Structures are given as C-alpha cells and as structure tokens.
Amino acid sequence: MASKKKNIKSGASASRLNEKKNLYMGIDLGTNHTAISTSNGKKNSILSLVGIPKDAVATKFLKKERLYGEEALKHRVALNLFKPIESGVLKNQKEDIEAARGLLQHIIHSVGANGDGKKYAIIGVPAQASVLNKKIITELAKDFFDGVMVASEPFCVAYNLGQLEHSLVVDIGAGTTDLCRVHGTLPEPDDQISSNKAGDFIDRELVKLISDEYTNVRVSPEMSKRWKEQCAFVGEPDEEIIVDVPVDSSILKLSITREIREACESILPDIVDGISKLISTYDPDFQDALRSNIWLAGGGSQIKNLGTFLEKELEQIDGGRVRIDRDPVFGGADGALKLAMDMPAEFWRTT
Ligand SMILES: Nc1ncnc2c1ncn2[C@@H]1O[C@H](COP(=O)(O)OP(=O)(O)OP(=O)(O)O)[C@@H](O)[C@H]1O
Numbered sequence: 568m569a570s571k572k573k574n575i576k577s578g579a580s581a582s583r584l585n586e587k588k589n590l591y592m593g594i595d596l597g598t599n600h601t602a603i604s605t606s607n608g609k610k611n612s613i614l615s616l617v618g619i620p621k622d623a624v625a626t627k628f629l630k631k632e633r634l635y636g637e638e639a640l641k642h643r644v645a646l647n648l649f650k651p652i653e654s655g656v657l658k659n660q661k662e663d664i665e666a667a668r669g670l671l672q673h674i675i676h677s678v679g680a681n682g683d684g685k686k687y688a689i690i691g692v693p694a695q696a697s698v699l700n701k702k703i704i705t706e707l708a709k710d711f712f713d714g715v716m717v718a719s720e721p722f723c724v725a726y727n728l729g730q731l732e733h734s735l736v737v738d739i740g741a742g743t744t745d746l747c748r749v750h751g752t753l754p755e756p757d758d759q760i761s762s763n764k765a766g767d768f769i770d771r772e773l774v775k776l777i778s779d780e781y782t783n784v785r786v787s788p789e790m791s792k793r794w795k796e797q798c799a800f801v802g803e804p805d806e807e808i809i810v811d812v813p814v815d816s817s818i819l820k821l822s823i824t825r826e827i828r829e830a831c832e833s834i835l836p837d838i839v840d841g842i843s844k845l846i847s848t849y850d851p852d853f854q855d856a857l858r859s860n861i862w863l864a865g866g867g868s869q870i871k872n873l874g875t876f877l878e879k880e881l882e883q884i885d886g887g888r889v890r891i892d893r894d895p896v897f898g899g900a901d902g903a904l905k906l907a908m909d910m911p912a913e914f915w916r917t918t
C-alpha cells in the first residue's frame with residue numbers, strides 16, 4: 568500500500584475512465600488460491616500452484632510446459648511443483664517469481680482478458696506484505712497491465728462489503744490471518760495486524776494432534792486439510808466426526824472430533840488479541856461503532872460456530888458483533904475490482 572493517504576470515493580462512476588475499451592480487474596493473489604474478477608463480468612479462481620514437468624517424458628505425456636491450479640495438483644507426481652506464495656508472502660527465489668508471473672498470466676488468459684484495450688488492475692496482497700514484496704509483485708504485473716496497484720487484501724474485502732467506515736475485517740486465509748481496521752481511507756500500518764496462524768497452521772496442528780493420539784497412523788497435510796474443510800468447527804460439537812485413516816496397511820475409522828476442535832481453536836487467541844488491540848487503540852468516540860462491525864472473511868471464515876464463539880470471547884472486552892462475508896472465494900477480488908473502477912483516471916496515469 569502506498570504510504571501517502573488517499574481519499575477513496577465510493578461508487579464514483581464520475582471517477583472512472585470514460586473509454587469503454589478499458590478493462591478493469593481485481594486479483595486476489597493468495598497462498599492457497601488466486602481469484603480474478605473483471606469489469607466485463609468474468610470470474611475465475613484457481614489454486615495458487617504451478618507445475619513444471621519433471622522430464623521430457625512428462626512434458627510429452629502432459630503435452631504442456633506448465634500446468635496451473637487444480638490441473639497441476641492432479642498431475643503432481645510428474646511435476647516439480649511451485650507454490651509461489653508462502654505464509655502470505657511471495658517467495659524471493661527466481662523460480663517462484665517466474666511461477667507467480669505464470670500464474671498471473673494464466674488467470675488473466677483464463678477470463679479472456681488479454682485482448683486489445685487498456686487494462687488496469689488492483690492486486691490484493693496480505694495486510695502486512697513488505698514494501699519489497701509489493702514492489703516485486705507490482706513489477707512483475709506491469710508486463711500485463713497499463714496500470715497496476717497493490718492493496719491490502721482485507722481492505723479489498725471491506726470495500727466489497729461497502730463497510731468503509733469503522734469496520735474491522737478478519738481475513739482468515741491459508742498462510743495468514745489478516746486483521747484490518749477500515750475508516751474511509753487506505754489503511755495505515757497501525758490499522759493492520761497479521762498472524763501466521765491460519766488455515767495451514769490448523770492443518771499442521773491437526774496432523775500433530777492425530778499422530779499424538781493414535782500411534783501408527785499416517786496422516787498427510789492434504790488429508791488433514793480435506794477433513795478440516797469438511798468438518799471444521801469451534802465450541803461444542805454438533806456430532807461426532809469419524810474419518811477413514813490409514814493405519815499400517817489397512818484403513819480404520821477413527822473419531823477426530825476433539826482434534827478438529829482443538830486444531831481450529833488454536834488460531835483463536837491471536838484473533839481475539841488482534842481484535843482487542845485494534846479496538847482499544849482506535850479513537851474512543853468510535854470504538855463502539857468498530858466493535859459492532861466486525862467481519863470474518865477468507866476460507867477460514869467457514870469454520871462452524873466461529874462468529875458466535877468470537878462474540879462470546881469478546882464479551883470480556885465489552886462485546887462485539889461478528890458477521891461473515893457471504894463470498895469467501897471472490898470477496899477480495901470483487902473488492903479489488905470495485906476499487907480499481909472507482910480510482911480516478913489521473914491515478915492510473917501516474918502508475
Ligand atoms: N469449509 C472450510 N472450513 C474451514 N476452512 C476452510 C474451508 N474451506 C476452505 N478453508 C481453508 O481456507 C484456507 C484458504 O482460504 P483463502 O482461499 O481465503 O486463502 P488465501 O487467500 O489463498 O490465503 P492467504 O490470504 O493466507 O494468502 C485454506 O486453509 C482452506 O483449507
């Protein structure tokens with residue numbers, strides 16, 4: 568995010584460039600998934616994965632030099648896999664930067680956004696991505712756009728929700744949970760808190776808890792992620808969670824209810840601390856407005872009972888109202904798109 572404060576005028580068609588040929592895009596470049604939303608109504612979301620065939624045989628068999636997203640995951644045994652974003656940050660290695668460039672190009676092509684006409688994009692990145700990281704992303708994206716800016720992901724979510732005044736977004740992704748206070752301008756560093764306890768952390772905790780409880784079981788992070796996506800919850804369980812687990816050479820049905828709950832609850836202390844900190848350091852006149860306008864977003868916002876559980880925890884600091892973004896997949900990309908369309912024409916001329 569640029570350090571200079573800029574006022575955002577919401578819904579301002581007056582501030583859009585007039586030329587019809589311009590295409591605006593919002594892109595959410597995430598650890599787990601990359602989503603795109605365009606001003607001509609196209610959308611796509613893919614896993615943030617790039618695969619390069621391991622050898623000439625694999626290239627011939629797959630008939631491609633590069634595979635992206637779900638297709639790369641499907642053929643992973645024949646590929647060298649790259650996950651260019653880790654813990655919410657674009658990795659610094661040359662191969663990862665190239666992979667990120669390929670991912671961007673692939674998703675832009677996938678929505679047919681590579682035709683004539685000027686293209687302007689806002690790319691959502693984690694709240695506390697370093698200045699260097701933002702610079703690298705801006706530089707590699709410049710090849711594809713006539714104007715590009717990076718913006719904080721949770722701010723994009725708030726923009727999409729139309730919650731630009733006194734709102735607090737908690738974006739629970741794969742690599743990071745980003746908390747962001749929004750008050751009408753682009754957020755400053757003090758408005759944002761990031762924790763690396765998010766979806767990937769839950770997956771690792773779950774593997775650990777199951778391995779501690781049952782000897783001889785072999786649980787991979789992929790299995791753990793799948794079980795979490797099917798059954799994640801916090802608080803009291805509605806039902807017992809039983810899964811098929813490989814034990815030695817057979818499959819056993821094991822209950823993992825307690826383990827799922829503990830793994831999911833392991834990310835909550837950081838979230839509650841972050842919310843309290845952002846409320847207590849806000850202008851006292853507006854603290855009540857902020858506490859009653861908390862939004863959960865990102866894939867992790869789908870954990871069952873999360874909103875109610877957090878509201879209970881917040882009772883210890885005078886309470887809070889927690890709501891959930893209706894679109895955990897495209898919320899960030901849609902917000903980035905709206906922001907791109909609302910930026911004044913002069914802004915794009917200077918990018
Ligand atoms: N139903 C679900 N319940 C709980 N967690 C889920 C569910 N569906 C997806 N997730 C988890 O949400 C996380 C992905 O969220 P999201 O797509 O918002 O991340 P991202 O934006 O790619 O990551 P980041 O913001 O950290 O860069 C993954 O850990 C995924 O397993």
Ligand SMILES: [Mg+2]
Nearest residue numbers: 597720740865
């Ligand atoms: Mg995200």
